[in-house]
Amino acid sequence: MNRDLDAVLRAAQAQGLLPPEATAPHIENRPWPVVLLTALGAWLAAVPLLGVIGLLLGDLAARGAGTYAVGALLLAGAVIVLRRPEVPVFLEQLAMPALLSGAGALAFALARDLPNQAAAAVLALLALAMAGLINRPWLRVLLGAAAASCAALALWPGRLWHAPSLPAWWMVLHALLGLWLLALVVQRRLMRCASLLENAGSGWLLATLAGLAAFSGMAFLAPGVLGGGFLGAVAAGLAGALPATAMAWAQHGMSATLAAAGAAVLVRAWPSLAQRNPWGGHPAALCLAALCLAALAFFIPTLGAAVLALALTLATRRWRLAGAAGLAAMWMLGSFYYALAWPLAHKALVLVACGAALGALAWWALRADAPATAAQHTPPSWPALAAVTLTVLATVVVAQVAIRDKEKLIAQGRPIYVKLAPVDPRSLMQGDFMRLNFALPDATARTDTGLLNGLNGQRPLVVARVDARGVATPLRLHIPGEALGPDELRIELSPKNGQWTLVTDAWFFREGEAKRWEGARFGEFRVNADGRALLVGLSDDRLVAILP
Secondary structure, three states: OHHHHHHHHHHHHHOOOOOOOOOOOOOOOOOHHHHHHHHHHHHHHHHHHHHHHHHHHHHHHOOOOHHHHHHHHHHHHHHHHHHOOOOOHHHHHHHHHHHHHHHHHHHHHHHHHOOHHHHHHHHHHHHHHHHHHOOOHHHHHHHHHHHHHHHHHHHOOOOOOOOOOHHHHHHHHHHHHHHHHHHHHHHHHOHHHHHHHHHHHHHHHHHHHHHHHHHHOOOOOHHHHHOOEHHHHHHHOOOOOOOOOHHHHHHHHHHHHHHHHHHHHHHHHOOHHHHOOOOOOOHHHHHHHHHHHHHHHHHOOOHHHHHHHHHHHHHOOOHHHHHHHHHHHHHHHHHHHHOOOOOHHHHHHHHHHHHHHHHHHHHHHHHHHHHHHOOOOOOOOHHHHHHHHHHHHHHHHHHHHHHHHHHHHHHHOEEEEEEEOOOOHHHHEEOOEEEOOEOOOHHHOOOOHHHHOOOOOEOOEEEEEEOOOOEEEEEEEOOOOOOOOOOEEEEEEEEEOOEEEEOOOEEEOOOOOHHHHOOOOEEEEEEOOOOOEEEEEEEOOOOOEOOO
């Protein structure tokens, strides 16, 4: 293996692809159990050591320039240790807490003395500088991801820690993707920095893909699995919407353009796709496949960026990054199901049309390729069959868990009724769903972080008084540890369209049945002891259920 690598290195130097002083990377061969146990011991030793240093420095480490001095010294010590080519595992792992503590001290000082965006920009540059100083690929990947996260905060145009503006986040994430594309261009021209840009760029792209996937919203039954915690709130609050403004149309159009650019990149990188493609050399077939991809990307404004990243990583044979981009793209496709602003019939029509077109192309390809591959046919490998089987089983298990939880809540939950509040008549009925609104305390009219203080990552709860008929009247926000009255219960709130509501703000029904639901005056819920609720139906002013 080493001889083959040396031969490739010498050939690249002879052709001028690598500088004469280039050397093969050092491949460490450490048993992972030894590394794991040594790392555990190092971290356990580092925690009290850093605590003692903090006690000795006292106020010097928390005020004025002392915070910068302590952070810089810790970072410098960690970088010196990690720059050494041969260093004991224990000492290497001991340097990691020092690196994190130094970066944390500088982050605290910068956030204290500078505006948030400026502090984030400095931290992003600091992470990239440390990636350049420390020649360890795995650490460079982590530093690249940290730099991308800080750069996203630095590019954020509004005030941090407030309810996110989705168009602004879309622009920030695509700006991060643009910087990664720029790094690819620079990497091809500056071979001396190729290793740094490769590793740090990988972390940067992974962080960008994670942000795009989170921005696209919930997918694959995530709300049912994540439940009522913080992650569930994030997943439920980012559903897609119809483009209603010029900016929204520009975002959807840009997504389709990026997807088409990704298809062009693959055709250019693999000319056989266009010249000797399995559809008998018909470029129209490839154009149809690219058109289906662009159409899906138009409906999902984050999909185009993921498709472009997937195409570039495939074309440049970055297989692991391609796998991450593929997973992100699949998540975004799954999020299309939860885009409540699109009528269900329209979503089904789009997916069926694209699926039918791609299926027809695949059938055509198999027919065209059958004579050439009949003699070379090999059965599918066991790993592939195992992966498909595990994927199917995991999907079934996740679906069954979510369904079981909902059925248990319906069967065992306490039935209550909550009065519907007035809704703008123009938005009461929209296609095949009815917009809902409930009378809640004024403090629930916002979704910024102030409402989440002291909740330890959980959703807020509202306290409601239940009368003899089972009608619940929301009174106030629940304070953790607060005792409830004999006729009171807690109901969990969900974030929807910039405000908190009970479970959902929409009720779906069959098309053409809008007249039947106009008499709805109450929402019928099932609530368990923890406050988790489920909307099971609507009732009229006499609490008589309106049957579908």
